[in-house]
Amino acid sequence: MAFKSFPFRTPNAVPMYLAPMAGVSESPFRRLCHEHGADVVVTEFLSAEGIRRENDATMDKLRFSPEERPIGVQIFGADPAAMADAAAVVTDLFQPDFVDINFGCPVKKVVRRNGGSGCLRDLDLVQEILRAVSKATPLPVTCKIRSGWSEEMRDPVGIALRCQDAGARVLALHARTRTQMYTGMANWDEIAAVTAALDIPVLGNGDIKTALDAKRMRDHTQCDGIMIGRGSYGQPWIFRQTRALLDGEALPETPSVAERFAVALAHARMVQQYEVDPIGAALEFRKHLGWYVKGLPNSADLRKLLHQVKDFAEVEKIFSTYLENFEMYRERAAAENRDWVAGTSVDSLQYL
Ligand SMILES: Cc1cc2nc3c(=O)[nH]c(=O)nc-3n(C[C@H](O)[C@H](O)[C@H](O)COP(=O)(O)O)c2cc1C
Numbered sequence: 001m002a003f004k005s006f007p008f009r010t011p012n013a014v015p016m017y018l019a020p021m022a023g024v025s026e027s028p029f030r031r032l033c034h035e036h037g038a039d040v041v042v043t044e045f046l047s048a049e050g051i052r053r054e055n056d057a058t059m060d061k062l063r064f065s066p067e068e069r070p071i072g073v074q075i076f077g078a079d080p081a082a083m084a085d086a087a088a089v090v091t092d093l094f095q096p097d098f099v100d101i102n103f104g105c106p107v108k109k110v111v112r113r114n115g116g117s118g119c120l121r122d123l124d125l126v127q128e129i130l131r132a133v134s135k136a137t138p139l140p141v142t143c144k145i146r147s148g149w150s151e152e153m154r155d156p157v158g159i160a161l162r163c164q165d166a167g168a169r170v171l172a173l174h175a176r177t178r179t180q181m182y183t184g185m186a187n188w189d190e191i192a193a194v195t196a197a198l199d200i201p202v203l204g205n206g207d208i209k210t211a212l213d214a215k216r217m218r219d220h221t222q223c224d225g226i227m228i229g230r231g232s233y234g235q236p237w238i239f240r241q242t243r244a245l246l247d248g249e250a251l252p253e254t255p256s257v258a259e260r261f262a263v264a265l266a267h268a269r270m271v272q273q274y275e276v277d278p279i280g281a282a283l284e285f286r287k288h289l290g291w292y293v294k295g296l297p298n299s300a301d302l303r304k305l306l307h308q309v310k311d312f313a314e315v316e317k318i319f320s321t322y323l324e325n326f327e328m329y330r331e332r333a334a335a336e337n338r339d340w341v342a343g344t345s346v347d348s349l350q351y352l
Helices: 027-035 047-053 054-060 079-094 115-122 125-134 156-165 188-197 211-222 238-246 256-275 278-292 300-308 314-326 327-336
Strands: 017-019 040-042 073-074 098-103 139-150 171-177 203-204 226-229
Touching: 017 047, 027 040, 027 047, 027 256, 040 203, 047 054, 047 079, 054 256, 079 098, 079 125, 079 238, 098 115, 115 139, 115 211, 115 238, 125 139, 125 156, 125 171, 139 156, 156 171, 156 188, 188 203, 188 211, 203 211, 211 226, 211 238, 226 238, 238 327, 256 278, 256 314, 278 314, 314 327
Parallel strands: 017 040, 017 226, 040 073, 073 098, 098 139, 139 171, 171 203, 203 226
Antiparallel strands: none
């Protein structure tokens, strides 16, 4: 089967993307996921107005390092002129590999002003935005949609065709409606239908929790690329595992506890180097720590300790004490007849 080609260089014909995630897909995590096999990463969504006004906090979130390429900057807003200005600023100042438009965000304060998935109620506006942004930047413009605003307005193929018509070069589909938020399951049949209907590459997104899920999605939908969000929490190696399965190889083993702690510490060091406020960075990092230890024996106590850390040196100490006692925790869990299967389940977290 011929592969649809992406408008920028990707290391693999069926690329795996780290999904844009506010508060999660920040520069250090993007670098880490690249190191673990993600082919493409995207910034969290950034307000067109914030970029246009060169707001300090927004500009700070636009920083990325060369190792993060290929990278897309995701912008949101409902005013085509502001979106075009923002794309021009991003292009001039940061030169990412592509600009991505968010038509999927379900958060109230965004959709109230017709941003994110709010745009899906007005497909003329979606097209206007895509055209204005494509005109304002020489970079490829891509977009991320949901299946529709509501059940009644559910029409992923119709929406996707309008996006393609207006110049989108890649389209990611999170196959839920806005009204579903994060409930129910993503409808992978819709990803298959959109992939078949479009000439541009389509990324399948929604409910990939393990590498096996990712392979199942690809087999089920024939999507041109795979986008993983929450499934990367605390297990960036999901990308390497998925690549092996896509290449027809055996599933690489999930890292041991000591190995997963080493990854968490490497991630922490990246955050430390990147963030200017070390205490704030450590506090922000607590959520990642919780994800790294999810499912381990005695993880509730471990998480409690980790959720109190105020600097990264404490994390190292907590991990080494845990490893010294690991056999005991494991035996205790076995005695209580509780299997631990690390990294196979993900909380259904709300987007923001
Ligand atoms: C914490 C969080 C933040 C998110 N932020 C964004 C965002 O900034 N832009 C975006 O397009 N989608 C965002 N999303 C949606 C994800 O990109 C993705 O579409 C969704 O989580 C479904 O994929 P998953 O099941 O693999 O997580 C966010 C999701 C979560 C959980």
